[in-house]
Structures are given as structure tokens and as C-alpha cells.
Amino acid sequence: MASAREMRLRIRSVKNISQVTRALQAVSASKVRKAISALMGTRPYATKAWQVLTHVAGQPGRDSLHPLLTGRTDIKKTLVVVVSGDRGLAGAYNTNLIRFVLKKFANYPTPVSFIAVGKKGRDLLMRRRMNVLADFSNLPAAPSFMDVSAIGRLAVNEYLQGQFDEVFLVYTDFVNMVKQDPTIKKLLPLEVDGGLDHVMSYDKHTGPVAAYQYEPEEREILDEIIPRFTALQVYQAILESLASEHAARMVAMRNATDNAIELVSGLQLQYNKVRQQSITSDMLDIAGGAEALAQAK
Numbered sequence: 540m541a542s543a544r545e546m547r548l549r550i551r552s553v554k555n556i557s558q559v560t561r562a563l564q565a566v567s568a569s570k571v572r573k574a575i576s577a578l579m580g581t582r583p584y585a586t587k588a589w590q591v592l593t594h595v596a597g598q599p600g601r602d603s604l605h606p607l608l609t610g611r612t613d614i615k616k617t618l619v620v621v622v623s624g625d626r627g628l629a630g631a632y633n634t635n636l637i638r639f640v641l642k643k644f645a646n647y648p649t650p651v652s653f654i655a656v657g658k659k660g661r662d663l664l665m666r667r668r669m670n671v672l673a674d675f676s677n678l679p680a681a682p683s684f685m686d687v688s689a690i691g692r693l694a695v696n697e698y699l700q701g702q703f704d705e706v707f708l709v710y711t712d713f714v715n716m717v718k719q720d721p722t723i724k725k726l727l728p729l730e731v732d733g734g735l736d737h738v739m740s741y742d743k744h745t746g747p748v749a750a751y752q753y754e755p756e757e758r759e760i761l762d763e764i765i766p767r768f769t770a771l772q773v774y775q776a777i778l779e780s781l782a783s784e785h786a787a788r789m790v791a792m793r794n795a796t797d798n799a800i801e802l803v804s805g806l807q808l809q810y811n812k813v814r815q816q817s818i819t820s821d822m823l824d825i826a827g828g829a830e831a832l833a834q835a836k
Contacts, residue, residue: 616650621636623659630787632788653672654673
């Protein structure tokens with residue numbers, strides 16, 4: 540059994556760790572509120588952009604309207620944009636995401652390349668010898684659309700140049716503070732019938748569908764809207780992932796703090812037993828010495 544001094548040092552060490560985890564929990568709680576606010580602020584714009592895009596692209600002959608709407612029958616290469624975190628201490632957040640990616644694309648019929656957004660995802664993919672085409676790490680704590688638009692432009696350019704025949708987006712969808720779901724979405728070619736169903740659910744309207752008149756022509760509008768909307772999907776996925784990461788880190792740090800408090804309580808009990816045993820041993824030594832002196836007289 541450890542000595543009383545060793546027990547005191549261990550208790551002090553665990554208490555110091557609990558102070559750190561409590562501070563990280565408070566920081567994550569502040570960040571997750573800001574991340575959720577930013578996430579909610581993008582949903583109305585994303586919904587309106589989706590409504591306009593579906594109206595235009597839903598016209599007859601959508602395959603001839605724009606190359607990003609045209610599906611390719613011969614799929615030779617696949618590109619996957621993976622949005623993860625830059626930091627750890629978030630429980631199984633990053634590990635679950637990469638495990639989800641590897642499960643989806645482990646036996647994929649075509650060669651798969653990745654665009655990694657976040658250090659943790661990049662490191663885990665490279666550790667498993669995956670082909671990482673590009674890396675976007677160290678994004679700002681509160682990224683703007685301009686900060687992440689290069690990711691969408693890269694995916695669009697690779698698709699238009701014929702380097703890849705389909706593009707997927709993998710991120711963590713923020714449901715609530717205790718639930719974050721890894722999600723996969725087909726980014727290119729754009730699927731008008733699918734896509735942002737969870738975005739549309741926030742702004743559903745009943746009644747007759749509005750009629751639109753477009754100036755300038757459809758092709759010019761699509762040339763502007765589709766690449767921008769593709770980048771918008773990536774931006775929203777990053778905001779979803781940021782909110783999920785901060786929520787996961789807050790829960791992980793709260794659990795770590797609770798576990799540290801429980802561990803300190805157990806260690807304190809053991810320390811009291813060791814100390815009591817030491818006191819009892821000292822008292823027995825004193826009693827034995829006194830008895831020996833009495834017999835010597």
C-alpha cells in the first residue's frame with residue numbers, strides 16, 4: 540500500500556487536473572453558445588438559397604443547364620471533404636468521425652481522395668495511409684464564409700476539370716448538446732431532390748409555390764449560384780462541426796471533472812485508512828515500549 544505522503548501527492552495531482560478540466564469546460568460552454576448562434580444565423584440564408592436553386596434546377600432539362608447538375612455515368616475517382624477538429628480533448632468526437640468515414644469508403648468501388656478540414660482528421664487519415672489531396676487546418680475560431688470559400692472552390696474546380704467524378708461531404712451534424720451525428724452528403728453533382736432536408740425543415744411554408752422571374756438568364760444565374768451554394772454547404776458543415784466539437788468537449792470535460800472529484804473522494808478515503816493505520820501502529824509501538832520499560836524496572 541502507498542505511503543501517506545504518496546497518497547497526498549496523488550490527491551493534489553488529481554485536484555490540479557480537475558481544476559484544468561473545469562476551466563476547459565467553462566471555456567467550451569462559452570464557445571458552444573457562440574457556435575450555435577452562428578449556426579442558427581446561417582440557416583435562413585441557406586434555406587432561401589436552396590429554394591431558389593431547386594426552382595431553377597428543377598426546370599426541364601436540368602442536366603443541360605449546368606455541368607455541376609449533370610451526373611456522370613462512368614465514375615472513376617471520388618473526392619471526400621472531411622470536416623474534423625483541430626484540437627483534441629473532445630472525447631470520441633474526431634475518432635467517431637474518421638471511423639464513420641473509413642466504414643463508408645473502406646471498400647468503395649473507385650479510388651478515394653480526401654480534403655481534410657482540421658488537424659485531427661488529417662492526422663488520422665494520413666496515419667491510415669489515405670490519399671489526402673489538400674489540408675485546411677487552423678481555421679479561425681469563428682470562421683466567416685470567406686475563410687472557408689476556398690474549400691468549396693477547390694471541390695468545384697476539381698470536379699469541373701474532370702479530376703473527380705463525384706464529391707462527398709462528411710461532417711458532424713449538431714443535434715443537441717449531448718448528441719452529434721456523423722453525416723455524409725453528396726456535394727457534387729448537386730442532388731436537387733435530396734440535399735439540405737434538415738435545413739428545409741427549419742423553414743417550411745404551406746400554400747401555393749411562388750413564381751419567379753429571373754434576370755439575367757438562367758445560365759448566368761446558375762454559374763453564380765451553384766458554386767456559391769456549394770461553398771455555402773461546406774461553410775454550414777463547418778459551423779455544424781464546430782458546434783458539435785465544442786459541445787463534445789464541454790461534455791467530455793464535465794465528465795472528466797466529475798470523475799476527478801470521485802477519484803479524489805476515493806483517494807481521500809484510502810489516505811485516511813493509511814493515516815489511521817500509521818497512527819495505530821505508532822500507538823502500538825508506544826504501548827509496547829512503555830510495557831517493556833515497566834517490566835525492566
